[in-house]
Amino acid sequence: MAKEEEPLSPMARMFQSSGTDYCTVIIVGFKTKINPDVILDDLKQNVSKHPRISSKLAEDGTRWIKTQVNVEDHVFVPDIDPDEIGDQGDKFVDDYISRLTMLPLDRSRPLWDIHILNVKTSDAEAIGVIRSHHSLGDGMSRMSLIMACTHKSSDPEALPTIPILKRRENVSHGLRNTGWFLSSMFAIYATVRLIWNTIVDFLLLLSTVLFLKDTETSLKGGAEAESNAKRFSHRIVSLDDVRLIKDIMDVTINDVLLGVTQAALSRYLNGAHDETNENGGTSRPVLNNIPCNIRVRAGVLVNLRSEIGVQPLADMMAKDSKCRWGNLINIVVLPLSIGLETDPLVYLSKAKSTMDQKKNSLHAPILYLIMSFIVSVFGAKIGAALFNRLLLSTTAFISNVNGPTEEISLHGHPIAYIAPSVYGHAQALLIHFQSYADKMVISIAVDPTIIPDPHKLCDAMEESLKSMKIALLGKGLLINEQVSVRVNNMCN
Template identity: 30%
Template sequence: MTPESDPGEPVTPAGRLFLRPEMDSIIHCAIGVKNEMGIDTVKSAIKNSLMIKHPRFCSLLVRDKNGQEHWKRTDIDVDQHLIIVNNKNGFCCSCDDDVDKIVNDYLADLAVSTPLDINKPLWEIHVMLEQKCAILRIHHALGDGISLMSMFLAICRKASEPEAMPTLVTGKRDYRKEGKRQDWSGVLLGVLKVVWFSLVFCLQFVLRALWVSDKKTSISGGDGVELWPRKLVTAKFLIEDMKIVKRAVANATVNDVLFGVISSALSRYLDHRSPNAMQEGQQITGMAMVNLREQLTLQNLSEMMKSNSGSQSKWGNSVDPLQYVRRAKLMIDRKKKTFEAPFTYRIGDLIMSLLGSKAACILNYRVLCNTTFTVSNVVGPQEEITLMGNPITFIRALTMHMVSYAGKAEMQIMVAKDIIPDPEFLAKCFEDALLEMKEAAAATI
């Protein structure tokens, strides 16, 4: 079928939501490499990549006479999607500047100042030659983090085995092996807890969408905060440090540790900014995305792409740092055993089907405005990998987003600089929180 005769594929409900002006979402992923990149090599790699073969990446966004969005196939001109970043095109940096800061400053400016051109497929690749870094800009309507990560890793190879695909851990746990077998009374109690907490958390979501909001703090935003100038910093962790903390709390996961670190760090930062303003027991709420699909292997995800498919805020030395992990684990375990995630998905899907993308956008926007922050994380490969034979040094995404890679994890923290003028200190709060937990965990061994 030629592009002219293609009637177009309807945009998915989630894609329509992300295309709304109020929710317009672009995924930014920075990939650092060890060796210098040649422009011709980059162009050749793009032309031969799985990305170019995927229908979403070679389709234009079009709207019919009724305003419905469709994907319409088109021919790809790689030069239109490749932006070479250097001093000659207005991007200034000194030789003494830290590479992380240069990349982060460029990303922060890019995130709020440069929308994607709808006259071409909704993706770009910015190549920062001097920093040996490539930045993928992909509209969220093209896919979510898991599918896009799988597509990227499908074109990479292990550094130790040039012909082998990277290993991606799904994090699946066998809860049947945890603890003793429960009797019928235990099963009944478990069912009652699921029902009760499902009702509580689902009701909290409905109230959050209607009028309930977090109490204003020094890190709360205002109307239109999503358009305010940004700053971006990186907090760096070792996965082994997280595992040490994980082993100190019974049946904890790395995710539990991550949320404990966030709770501890935000408590410390809020106490630093407003020492006398915070009250014991005050809560702030974050939004975390979860994957409701069955866990798949990297190979399965690659095939799927080919087929188009609150924390207490008082900080003090008398508090056991591991308490943040225990509280996070308790909260997360409760939520895992409820129907809150499927409920919120079904509510959004129902509103999208009955009332359209505008109403669904209003719902999502209100929930986001009534919370304080958003957080996401994606599991990356365990071992070092290469792209076009060039060893990759880091993989990063935006917002408060953590990506693991080869025993390391880096969290990109994007803030409105008028609200959080010192994100470097906030990043240090995150790093120090994990180190304190590690020390406390080591003391228990």
């Protein structure tokens, strides 16, 4: 094999197969107008250094072929008349990105492009849209690339701080120093629990692929969703608020985000099932009109790297690196607790219980090995078909990626927010969480034929986070006076 060719990994082959032809979209809001010439000059100097973004896909879809990249073919700067757009910048950007989801990437070139929109929106002065095929790499890979191309806004000479995180140990701190007998008993219990949870997860996974489907709701899509245009919306909330709830309730950030998601989807579904007043013809909200025993599940992406945070790009590109570039991810099917709760903290406790069970399971890494085996032996189409059946049986997709811990700039262009998403999937709803400095960006992608207004879901997310903080204040759990002031300020 020529040195300039490299085989696709099994997961990359699956992601470029028909039925799982997924593309990622990273929407970057800037605090200033973008100078396209600066972006072009940087790309011309650096594109060739990255083997993935300077390679095209072979015709048989099994190899990356190194090629000469003409940067001008990948960067698009539409001529925009600000007077014509007026104060409709958000709608213009939403419509533009939605149209992109119907335009396939040119497979005769490296599978990425950048769109520069010097349009003022409610959260930014200009927008950059980075589109690439999912076979190039997962969210962690892309975030590492962004971090390598940017610098701290506070220090233009310094690279961003990499938020490296370690996986939590499952062994309780209180049992580490106990006697040999208790430690041994706990180790046996933990092992049995791990095996049991893994078996249960695989049985549920098999049932989902074969026959177990989610309840038909106003959130669930179908096979047609993968070919429909998608619409994107985002909402920026305080990361400190999320951390505060995490610390007080002694849970993880992922627990908080899942709890907020369950509360928000419950709000949305209850509103979507409003009854109509026959006399006046107006919508009348019902206290609890969500069907009983409703089944709503989400596919959650799990990072399988030993280091779960964003890694330096050089480390990810190193040969045989444990945190290497690519698609080192898999999916876990997570049941969502949907229903109206008088106490919003109930969503949080249920989220923690669910997440604890999934953390004590080998479902994700074993499934990764199984999918890789299926693709290698039976082909990418078979693997893609099985993966697609899994998505068709569930309602939503959720992911969370850690971003830089401080504000960053791209060649003098300070970044206001980063909102990643994906399209090409068979689900009507995707929810991505992206931390950035002191912000948490909630990015939502929907099939508008199923979910007409993604902004309503963003509203429900924001309101659910607020209701949890109000509940903590009402229960007297926010003892610190400074903390209480912060909550009151948010509630006002």
